[in-house]
Amino acid sequence: MHLILFIIFAALCLTGAVNLLFQKQPINSALSLIVVMTSLAVLYLLLGAEFLAAAQVIVYAGAIMVLFTLVVMLLNAGREERTLGSRAAHTVGFPAVAAILAVIATSFIKLQGFGDARMDDHITSTADLSAVLFTKLLLPFEVTSVLILVAILGSVALARKGDAEGREPK
Amino acid sequence: MHLVSHEVPLVWYLLLSAVLFCLGVVGFLIKRNLITVFMSIELMLNAVNLSFVTFAHQWHEVKGQIFVFFVMVVAAAEAAVGLAIIIAVFRARSTLAVDRIDLMKL
Numbered sequence: 001m002h003l004i005l006f007i008i009f010a011a012l013c014l015t016g017a018v019n020l021l022f023q024k025q026p027i028n029s030a031l032s033l034i035v036v037m038t039s040l041a042v043l044y045l046l047l048g049a050e051f052l053a054a055a056q057v058i059v060y061a062g063a064i065m066v067l068f069t070l071v072v073m074l075l076n077a078g079r080e081e082r083t084l085g086s087r088a089a090h091t092v093g094f095p096a097v098a099a100i101l102a103v104i105a106t107s108f109i110k111l112q113g114f115g116d117a118r119m120d121d122h123i124t125s126t127a128d129l130s131a132v133l134f135t136k137l138l139l140p141f142e143v144t145s146v147l148i149l150v151a152i153l154g155s156v157a158l159a160r161k162g163d164a165e166g167r168e169p170k
Numbered sequence: 171m172h173l174v175s176h177e178v179p180l181v182w183y184l185l186l187s188a189v190l191f192c193l194g195v196v197g198f199l200i201k202r203n204l205i206t207v208f209m210s211i212e213l214m215l216n217a218v219n220l221s222f223v224t225f226a227h228q229w230h231e232v233k234g235q236i237f238v239f240f241v242m243v244v245a246a247a248e249a250a251v252g253l254a255i256i257i258a259v260f261r262a263r264s265t266l267a268v269d270r271i272d273l274m275k276l
Binding site: 002003006010013014017018020021026029030033036037040043044046047048049051052055056059060063064067068071072074075077080081082083089093094096097100101104105108109111122124128129131132133137140144147148150151152154155156158159161 | 177178181182183184185186188189190191192193194195196197199200201202203205206208209210212213216219220223224226227230232233235236238239240242243244245246247248249250251253254255256257258260261266267269
């Protein structure tokens with residue numbers, strides 16, 4: 001059962017990510033990214049992370065991707081033109097990607113005591129998570145509220161009309 | 171409901187996250203639209219989150235999941251600010267093609 005669910009949603013993840021690369025319209029890329037994020041939420045559930053699965057759907061697939069699709073529609077982003085891209089991306093970028101993949105994959109496979117680690121029934125409940133988050137890590141948690149406040153102010157300041165000195169447009 | 175069982179090696183999840191991360195990097199390199207380049211960055215963040223959750227599951231450790239929680243918070247803030255920057259860039263240059271946004275290019 002677990003194996004079947006893993007295969008289905010891992011395949012959905014990968015096809016969504018590949019589809020993101022090959023779609024020409026930004027809105028199609030955004031929709032395939034939603035597929036990736038939702039199937040990642042199922043994988044989180046399989047790994048026993050209940051709260052994160054819910055947060056993934058609500059925050060990532062919900063809030064963040066709604067923001068993305070809104071901006072795609074607001075700016076009326078049409079077909080992207082295929083250009084060759086920079087030489088640096090071809091000569092350095094793609095070999096570097098292959099190298100990163102090889103290094104990460106071999107280090108994951110060779111990881112001490114991890115090679116044949118299997119799933120167990122361990123589930124991290126929301127209560128376990130909050131017990132640590134609201135005691136030991138209360139200060140970082142509160143500091144994130146300042147971060148979000150700054151982000152709100154920053155995005156409002158950046159997106160409003162007017163020039164760099166903050167003068168209103170005539 | 172017994173969703174969790176003992177069939178799947180955890181390293182599969184890690185390999186999936188590695189592949190997703192590299193697809194994100196490739197997207198960052200080949201996409202020519204500012205918004206889709208930004209989406210590739212989000213894909214990379216998600217891939218890293220998957221390996222965090224996998225390791226948290228392996229060591230029965232809550233802290234890995236809490237790190238994912240903070241990554242989500244930062245990603246939400248980053249998406250809001252980044253999209254505001256994209257809107258500002260579009261307003262200034264009337265294009266989203268990264269080839270034509272080259273003010274800082276040497």
